[in-house]
Amino acid sequence: MELQKALEEYEKYFGERYFFYIGFQKTDEEIISEIQKCISTGKKQRPPKYEDDLIY
Numbered sequence: 001m002e003l004q005k006a007l008e009e010y011e012k013y014f015g016e017r018y019f020f021y022i023g024f025q026k027t028d029e030e031i032i033s034e035i036q037k038c039i040s041t042g043k044k045q046r047p048p049k050y051e052d053d054l055i056y
Contacts, residue, residue, distance in 0.1 A: 003028045006035040
């Protein structure tokens with residue numbers, strides 16, 4: 001599956017776009033896998049976990 005198709009499926013399923021967090025780097029394959037997991041479990045993507053001691 002290509003990334004654009006996975007993003008479209010996420011938006012169609014949840015009614016909102018998959019959000020790309022600034023500073024978090026994932027490969028296309030990781031993003032596609034996360035989107036497929038979200039759809040199969042019916043759970044939207046989780047918010048990122050921030051470290052208190054890091055500057056963003």
